[in-house]
Amino acid sequence: MPEQRITITIDEKGQITAKTAGFKGEACLDELQSLLEDLGTIHEVKKTDAYYQQNAIKVTQKQTLGRT
Amino acid sequence: MSAVVKTVTPFTQRDLLLEALDELGVVYHEKGNAIMTERVDDYGAQRFIYEQGAYRFQHDSSPWRKLNFKEWKTVSAFLGAVEKAYHQAYERLQQRLAEEERRLLEEERKRFVEQQKQVVIQRAKKQGYNIKEIRKGNKIQLQLVRTTY
Known part of the structure; x- marks a missing residue:
């Protein structure tokens, strides 16, 4: 059975990188x-070579660290 | 006639002054708003009195009076030594505060990253993913897998 995979990496500053596999098109x-x-x-x-199979996206956090 | 006058650093922080006296090996005890030292002159123990926001040194003002007190015979020499030790104690305090600030920022950073992770995990679970968490150095990797039918 086909699988959908997402690998999410969160670095020490909170920046998120996400890679997908097993999705079709814009899904x-x-x-x-x-x-x-x-x-x-x-x-x-x-958009990687297999765009309809695999996409990579980077996200930066918009929140800044601050003490309350 | 002109002159240049320089004052001793005002000892505004009690804890730093006590730390400085400890560093110099000066025996003292506190009495009310005064720090009584073991230096004794004709008027009794020389002391630091807290007034107008700082500790000021009270002593017999006789200019010829010299005390055989460790290596500081004159009041000027003693206060010079206290001032130097006070500055060093102040520097140590600054370092401690900076370290504490760093520690707090680091804790806040870790809390933020953990919060990011938990949000992703909760959402992924709701969307039917199995989740595996892997630590890679300073980074967290979440592997989300879902079977489609």
Whole structure:
């Protein structure tokens, strides 16, 4: 049975990189949008060779660290 | 006639002054708003009195009076030593505060990253993914897998 995979990497500053596999067309972006909504502003979208099979997207966090 | 006058650094921080006296090996005890030292002159123990926001040194003002007190015979020499030790204690305090600031920022950073992770995990679970968390150095990797039918 086909699988859909998303690999999400969060670095020490909170920047998120997400890679998808097993999605068709724009569905990967929709899925990432729902997962990463409000967690950061997307600043880079890379369409890989197998665009309809695999996409990579980078998100930077829009929140700044501050003490309350 | 003209002159240049320089004052001793005002000892505004009690804890730093006590730390400086400890560093110099000066025996003292506190009495009300005064820090009584073991230096004794005709008027009794020489002391630091807290007034107008700082500790000021009270002593017999006789100019010829010299005390055999460790290596500081004159009041001027003693206060010079206290001033130097006070400055060093102040520097140490600044370092401690900077370190504490760094520690707090680091804790806040970790809390923020953990919060990011938890949000992603909760959303992924709701969307039917199995989740595996892997640590790669300073980074967190979440592997989300979902079977489609």
